Amino acid sequence: MGDIFLKLITGFEHALSLQNLGFCLMGVFIGTLVGVLPGIGPITAIALLIPFSFGLEPMTGLIMLTGVYYGSMYGGSTTSILIRTPGEVASIITTLDGYEMAKQGRAGPALSTAAIGSFIAGTFSIIGLMFLSPIIAKGAYYFGAAEYFLLMVLSLSMISSLTTGSVLKGYISTLLGLAIATVGIDPQSGVNRFTFGNTNLLDGIDFVLFAIAMFAVPEALSNMAKKGNEYKTDVQKIQGSLWMTRDDWRKSIGPYGRGSVLGFLIGALPGIGPSLASFLSYAMERRLSKHPEKFGKGAIEGVSGPESANNAGVGGALVPLFTLGIPGSATTALLLFIFMMYGLQPGPGMFETNSTLIWAIIASMYIGNVILLLLNLPLVGVFASILKLPTVPLFVGVLAFSVIGVYALNFNQFDLFMLLIFGIVGYLMQQSNIPLAPAVMALVLGPLLEQNFRRSMSISNGDLFIFFERPISLALIILIVLVVIVPNIVLLIKKWRQKGVPPHRLGIRG
Amino acid sequence: MNNIAAGSVSLLVSLIYTIFAFQIPPSSFKSAQVEPDLFPIIIGSLWILASLVLLIRGGIQNRTVTVKGINGTEKASEENDQEIDDDNLLKQDRGKLIVILLLILVYIILFIPLGYIISTAIFIASLTMYLERKQWIRNLIYAILFPIIVYLVFNYLLAVNLPT
Numbered sequence: 001m002g003d004i005f006l007k008l009i010t011g012f013e014h015a016l017s018l019q020n021l022g023f024c025l026m027g028v029f030i031g032t033l034v035g036v037l038p039g040i041g042p043i044t045a046i047a048l049l050i051p052f053s054f055g056l057e058p059m060t061g062l063i064m065l066t067g068v069y070y071g072s073m074y075g076g077s078t079t080s081i082l083i084r085t086p087g088e089v090a091s092i093i094t095t096l097d098g099y100e101m102a103k104q105g106r107a108g109p110a111l112s113t114a115a116i117g118s119f120i121a122g123t124f125s126i127i128g129l130m131f132l133s134p135i136i137a138k139g140a141y142y143f144g145a146a147e148y149f150l151l152m153v154l155s156l157s158m159i160s161s162l163t164t165g166s167v168l169k170g171y172i173s174t175l176l177g178l179a180i181a182t183v184g185i186d187p188q189s190g191v192n193r194f195t196f197g198n199t200n201l202l203d204g205i206d207f208v209l210f211a212i213a214m215f216a217v218p219e220a221l222s223n224m225a226k227k228g229n230e231y232k233t234d235v236q237k238i239q240g241s242l243w244m245t246r247d248d249w250r251k252s253i254g255p256y257g258r259g260s261v262l263g264f265l266i267g268a269l270p271g272i273g274p275s276l277a278s279f280l281s282y283a284m285e286r287r288l289s290k291h292p293e294k295f296g297k298g299a300i301e302g303v304s305g306p307e308s309a310n311n312a313g314v315g316g317a318l319v320p321l322f323t324l325g326i327p328g329s330a331t332t333a334l335l336l337f338i339f340m341m342y343g344l345q346p347g348p349g350m351f352e353t354n355s356t357l358i359w360a361i362i363a364s365m366y367i368g369n370v371i372l373l374l375l376n377l378p379l380v381g382v383f384a385s386i387l388k389l390p391t392v393p394l395f396v397g398v399l400a401f402s403v404i405g406v407y408a409l410n411f412n413q414f415d416l417f418m419l420l421i422f423g424i425v426g427y428l429m430q431q432s433n434i435p436l437a438p439a440v441m442a443l444v445l446g447p448l449l450e451q452n453f454r455r456s457m458s459i460s461n462g463d464l465f466i467f468f469e470r471p472i473s474l475a476l477i478i479l480i481v482l483v484v485i486v487p488n489i490v491l492l493i494k495k496w497r498q499k500g501v502p503p504h505r506l507g508i509r510g
Numbered sequence: 511m512n513n514i515a516a517g518s519v520s521l522l523v524s525l526i527y528t529i530f531a532f533q534i535p536p537s538s539f540k541s542a543q544v545e546p547d548l549f550p551i552i553i554g555s556l557w558i559l560a561s562l563v564l565l566i567r568g569g570i571q572n573r574t575v576t577v578k579g580i581n582g583t584e585k586a587s588e589e590n591d592q593e594i595d596d597d598n599l600l601k602q603d604r605g606k607l608i609v610i611l612l613l614i615l616v617y618i619i620l621f622i623p624l625g626y627i628i629s630t631a632i633f634i635a636s637l638t639m640y641l642e643r644k645q646w647i648r649n650l651i652y653a654i655l656f657p658i659i660v661y662l663v664f665n666y667l668l669a670v671n672l673p674t
Contacts, residue, residue, distance in 0.1 A: 055668055168564055172520055175557040179527050182553065186546040189537030193546060194530055224641060225607035392641045393652050396634055403618060404626070404660060408670050416618040424611065431602065432516035450549050457543035 004130060011359030015367055020063050020360070023056070027064035028368045031071020032375060034088075036079050036383050039219040040398060041088040042072040042331050043440070047211040048401050050338065051408035058342035059357050063364040065338055069331055070122060070314045070365065073274060074372045075383065077114035077307050081107060082236045082384055090275040090310035093282045097295060097302030099236070104298050108242040113252050113300055114307040115376040116244075121260040121308035122369040125315025128264045129322070130362055133351065136323040140348035143324070145455035146466045150476035151270060151326055152449050157483045158271025159329070159438045167487050169434040176429075177439035180205050181446025188454060200414040207337050209406050209415055210422055211330075211440050216402045217423030218430040220395040235387050238380070244300075252304040255285050259308030266309070267316020271441075273329025274313025281309035315365070321346055322358060326445075330437035333444040513568025521561035528554030606641075613637050626672035630657035 014020060034045040045068050053061035072088055079087030081098035094114065101110040143151075156178075160170035183194045184204030195201040244252070259281045266277040285305040286295045295302050317328040318335075325347035327333035339346050350358055376383070406419045426436055460466035467473050511519075531550035617633035624632075635653035639646060664670045 051664075051670065052668060054670075168560060168567070169516075172557070172560045172564065175524075175553055175560060176520075178553045179524075179550070179557060182531075182550045186537075188544075189539060189546045191535055191537060191546040193534050193550060194527075221607065221610060222602065224610055224637075225602050225604075227601040227603045390642075390645075392638055392645075393648070396637050396641075396652075397656065399614065399637075400630055400634060400656060400660075403614075403621070404630075404664070404672070407621070407672075408664070413618070413622055416621060420611070420614055420618060423614075428511060428516075428519070432511040432513070434516065450544075453549075454544045462543045 007359045011363030014360035015363040023060045023064040024364045027067025028071035028372050031068040032075035035072035035075020036087050038085045042069050044216040046334050048405045050208050067368045073311045074118050081110045090278050093278050093306045097299050100298035102236040105239050107238045109244045109248050110303050111380050112244050113304045117256050117304045117308035118311040119373040120256045121312035124260040125264045125312040126365045129315045133323050137348040137351045145452045146473050149452040152445050154480050155271035161487045173434050173438040174442045177442025178446045181443050212402045213419050213422035214426040214436045218426040220398045221427045223395050251300050255301045255305035256308050259305045260312045263309030263312030264316040267313030268319040270320045270328050274310040277313035278306035278310040281305040330440045333441045517565030517568050524557035524561050622673045625674040627657045
């Protein structure tokens with residue numbers, strides 16, 4: 001116990017250096033901005049910032065990019081509340097009651113409760129991360145290649161089956177990502193796969209390129225190519241007091257606590273990010289409420305719960321990343337990639353070998369959450385005013401940044417053509433309601449999946465029984481089967497019970 | 511795109527992928543337990559399967575929708591997520607999309623020959639003018655300032671050299 005605090009203090013010493021503090025501030029500031037801007041989420045922002053972070057120290061770069069991630073969760077609610085468009089996916093559910101509150105002239109309390117809930121839950125989840133991670137990291141020493149393989153299969157099945165509407169489309173997206181992951185030289189045998197004699201393809205498809213192509217380009221295309229000539233949005237005004245009344249506080253305290261715990265636990269599961277956490281929190285608050293009929297009509301609990309849950313989800317999502325090296329969402333997949341870009345391998349060993357780095361990141365998150373609270377409460381009006389940014393220059397800028405970001409990866413024109421091709425693929429997927437996040441996550445996990453499968457096979461001499469032998473692996477197999485089968489059963493039951501009740505589904509992406 | 515179109519495209523790509531997967535040569539190491547073509551073949555086969563299911567589902571949906579159109583019954587089936595999700599998507603103008611894509615293509619072709627600043631200025635100017643001609647003053651200022659600022663930041667602050 002004392003050990004943890006000692007390490008945390010060392011972490012603070014590093015995180016409070018002028019440089020790290022400055023980049024932490026920059027990270028959370030950019031995070032809030034991209035959170036506010038609809039169509040530009042943390043993934044796009046982190047991917048586009050990667051060329052900027054090449055030159056930074058690993059610690060500074062990671063502090064900044066993690067800051068973008070949790071900062072975006074703060075900003076997302078502002079947009080949901082003021083224009084009923086989620087700033088990023090984890091805030092979809094906030095549009096229901098947040099926008100209603102704004103329409104009733106209570107935008108101030110809605111924004112405050114979102115910011116305060118985010119702070120409480122964000123801080124809670126870092127405490128959780130701090131105590132849970134070392135324990136899991138110790139446990140993970142008993143994980144062999146077979147367990148890692150199964151854990152990744154579990155992650156991929158979860159992200160596929162818990163995304164937008166159709167489970168099937170989630171799987172198609174995952175398989176596309178896995179297929180793209182096989183392009184290039186096979187590291188074990190040295191055989192070229194799907195390179196078609198093109199030397200540019202030997203190293204495979206660059207992950208950052210793919211993430212930009214899947215997230216930045218389709219969003220820019222669909223916003224610019226929409227019908228009509230109107231590129232304007234209606235922004236609700238922030239009238240009256242920003243402060244919450246005593247009644248608002250009383251109603252929000254419960255959702256803060258429940259949202260924090262729920263969000264952290266959901267976020268910590270592999271394959272599920274903060275978005276599902278916010279959705280579940282809303283469902284839970286409505287169920288627990290004495291007056292569920294007020295939900296959807298401006299109930300403050302419908303804002304405070306989900307906004308706490310999605311921030312707690314960030315801390316949760318970092319647990320499997322730090323301890324097992326397995327990302328829980330597309331955004332953490334990108335963070336995993338950044339660790340590897342700096343030559344670091346997240347996993348159980350990292351708490352030993354790179355202890356200072358990890359604790360500095362954790363310490364920076366405490367600082368970042370305080371900065372965010374200070375930034376968001378008084379400056380919410382300033383952030384809201386960027387919603388008036390005109391759409392066309394914004395997305396033209398996103399495209400131009402995507403091109404320069406991808407070019408700066410390898411200084412290669414071929415990459416730019418790949419960006420366009422995969423951008424079109426992403427656009428077509430988006431237009432067909434195929435979720436994009438699973439493909440991005442599958443591209444990161446693909447090589448690790450194959451590597452761990454091969455390792456298990458060479459340990460067992462080609463005997464597939466290795467996946468059933470040990471209790472942990474057997475439990476994982478059962479979980480996978482459940483994740484793959486349960487949603488289908490639920491669907492069947494719903495169909496069976498369906499008596500003209502309109503389906504109520506919301507898009508949830510990791 | 512509806513499920514039939516998406517399923518067909520996905521099926522076509524997955525078939526091509528799987529055909530090439532079967533042509534991956536074996537590993538030169540005799541001891542290898544897992545040949546390099548194993549994963550691609552498994553992925554390709556699952557992908558074909560998933561695409562087929564999507565295609566068939568699309569076909570069924572299409573039929574129920576037409577039948578419904580005739581009988582005039584109201585509610586869509588539970589599995590028919592198409593109609594719900596379509597509300598979230600912005601209605602797209604295909605003509606505009608093609609022009610935008612062509613402009614991007616021209617931009618990345620000219621990126622190296624013309625250098626970063628000139629090619630980007632042309633790209634931003636042409637795209638913003640195409641979409642919002644009325645705001646031409648703003649568009650021109652943006653088209654000139656954006657590439658210059660980005661160029662300076664990359665070249666001097668980040669020491670990343672862009673083509674000139």
